[in-house]
Amino acid sequence: MLYIIGLGLGDDKDITLKGLEAVKKCERVYIEAYTSLLSFGLSSNGLSTLEDLYGKPLIVADREMVEESVDDMLYEAREFGVAFLVVGDPFGATTHTDLVVRAKKLGVEVKVIHNASVVNAIGVCGLQLYRYGEIVSIPFFTETWRPDSFYEKICTNRLHGLHTLCLLDIRVKEPSIESLCRGKKCYEPPKFMTIQNAIEQLLEVEQMRGESAYSEEATCVGFARLGSEDQVVVAGSMRELVNVEFGSPLHCLVIVGKTHPVEEEMLDFYTIRPKSL
Amino acid sequence: MLYIIGLGLGDDKDITLKGLEAVKKCERVYIEAYTSLLSFGLSSNGLSTLEDLYGKPLIVADREMVEESVDDMLYEAREFGVAFLVVGDPFGATTHTDLVVRAKKLGVEVKVIHNASVVNAIGVCGLQLYRYGEIVSIPFFTETWRPDSFYEKICTNRLHGLHTLCLLDIRVKEPSIESLCRGKKCYEPPKFMTIQNAIEQLLEVEQMRGESAYSEEATCVGFARLGSEDQVVVAGSMRELVNVEFGSPLHCLVIVGKTHPVEEEMLDFYTIRPKSL
Known part of the structure; x- marks a missing residue:
């Protein structure tokens, strides 16, 4: 299962209870650094704040990773729970439609957890x-x-x-x-x-x-x-x-x-x- | 302080950590029954689910209350923390702009906690x-x-x-x-x-x-x-x-x-x- 989870706009406390529960039960957690991560106050310091909150390490999915090796993440999501964290809403100002399309084509079940966006x-x-x-x-x-x-x-x-x-x-x-x-x-x-x-x-x-x-x-x-x-x-x-x-x-x-x-x-x-x- | 807090779209678990923290520290918690409450699966049963989650009673603010006695709520918010819960985002499909304007005119500080909306x-x-x-x-x-x-x-x-x-x-x-x-x-x-x-x-x-x-x-x-x-x-x-x-x-x-x-x-x-x- 691939969970695409919106983090909201402000800081680590803007995740929903549902989002946090999903992160906690996933075996692997990616966070998108692709668009607006810096806006989220996520210096390397901020990243460890999130890791403390979630109780597990985060894998930063930068632009290259999203463009080049996203299928590896999707194969993982066929085997176990994978969370993909996105600043704002998953389908807010920047969209992750392409990720969902690829997931569905590979037979990966996708669950979206919404949040606020611009x-x-x-x-x-x-x-x-x-x-x-x-x-x-x-x-x-x-x-x-x-x-x-x-x-x-x-x-x-x-x-x-x-x-x-x-x-x-x-x-x-x-x-x-x-x-x-x-x-x-x-x-x-x-x-x-x-x-x-x-x-x-x-x-x-x-x-x-x-x-x-x-x-x-x-x-x-x-x-x-x-x-x-x-x-x-x-x-x-x-x-x-x-x-x-x-x-x-x-x-x-x-x-x-x-x-x-x-x-x-x-x-x-x-x-x-x-x-x- | 008046907190206007978006509950998101699905159920009780769609509130953000920040929203839940605010509810927990408020002395009085109103929930808007005005527009889309039923969509939230909030039968009287659902209301008690929320009350359990928040650890305090909810006051249902129906249409009459919002139109007729909202100032009472705002006077309370001058004295202590008051939460006003809204399905979706506070400024989503239905807006609460008027409430904010009245609050500001009465000198009440307002804090908005966003969430997903339609x-x-x-x-x-x-x-x-x-x-x-x-x-x-x-x-x-x-x-x-x-x-x-x-x-x-x-x-x-x-x-x-x-x-x-x-x-x-x-x-x-x-x-x-x-x-x-x-x-x-x-x-x-x-x-x-x-x-x-x-x-x-x-x-x-x-x-x-x-x-x-x-x-x-x-x-x-x-x-x-x-x-x-x-x-x-x-x-x-x-x-x-x-x-x-x-x-x-x-x-x-x-x-x-x-x-x-x-x-x-x-x-x-x-x-x-x-x-x-």
Whole structure:
């Protein structure tokens, strides 16, 4: 049996009782280091906190492992209980659909234990989840690669008065260009897009495309470390948020659509300069 | 301090360790009976299971209480720890934004403990969460009240190739018409919309509006008791799903947009007649 278990967003205590019971009865426990592990405060130190909680060692499944030797894990899961731990929800912002498909093809039974993910936890800012349109991803621009397919999606959402959740790029364990050339495995340090970076790219694209999907006056909500004890949520215009110090990753950004009065009241609590002043 | 704690979707074991710790240290614990409590398998029997787990009595906060005497709860939360338990995530399909706004206005500190909700758990069917458009609600039609504002939203989503999550109506503790007339408080029995009912209404509206937003051949995914041990997920056309016995509530429905190959592979596992046959 393969258990795919969501760890939630904050720390080791965000696992569910059901998730913890499953981990405890599994013979082998993998933890995905692939996408957002660092956001979970999991330094090597944090890993041992988890190992203490679970009472067993963790195998860090990094990107290479997931891409290259995931079948070994699935063969194990045919013989005994294997847990695969995922930050957030197993099918949250990053999906593990492919893993499930491979498991099912190998005849491995799969059980999913859900948890919170960014996609629902953003509700904390007061914007109603049923007033969001399509989610967009903002990738790191490079000198030569500046994809802006998010722009049209934001246009469409705003046309319909909908909010847009922007997921910001994460680069973990990317092979360095130098290492690719030399055929050795060396990695770039992990890189997380900040809200500031995202807004700069958004405004650059608006200037290029000029369809007035948004401007630097557009109201947004910036989230850092959503779901953690030290989460930061700030509402303001793009121009204002670009100057806010949100601190360490992960960051995400919501571009606000048309709001209802209850939404506005709630946003007020997070606004840099509340209307009530 | 007011803790608003998500219980997740399945049963008593879906609370997080953090949530359980908070409940244990609160002096008073309310549980919302307002929207989807019955979906949680919480007969009076289930309630005592929770009370055993928490080691303290629960106060059921029904609709009346939430609407009429919520301030009493908030005054308590100024003096000592109060937990307010919510099925799913506090800001999931149903929101508790208003409660937070009132709390903050009364100077009550609020702490939210997230959990899974329908909005992310639907990821289990393999359709990517970032390929969903606006969520729609399908209300029970009556003889005289047949609101169809969901139709245009589905149109827009399908035009952009996006999936649509349809949340199906729940009627709990509605005053009966007879009781309204007599000035006494009597309630209709709780009523949960089934997938069959939803599809019938959807097709009725399509026939009226005739803009070909979908047809009875449209691929959908039906979910019953999502996140529970006995959840049912079936993919098929509207025509097929209308004949599937999904069993007890809650139900929800996804109208599938344009799919990618990995999404299709995964949907296949849930399809009434898999393509591979």
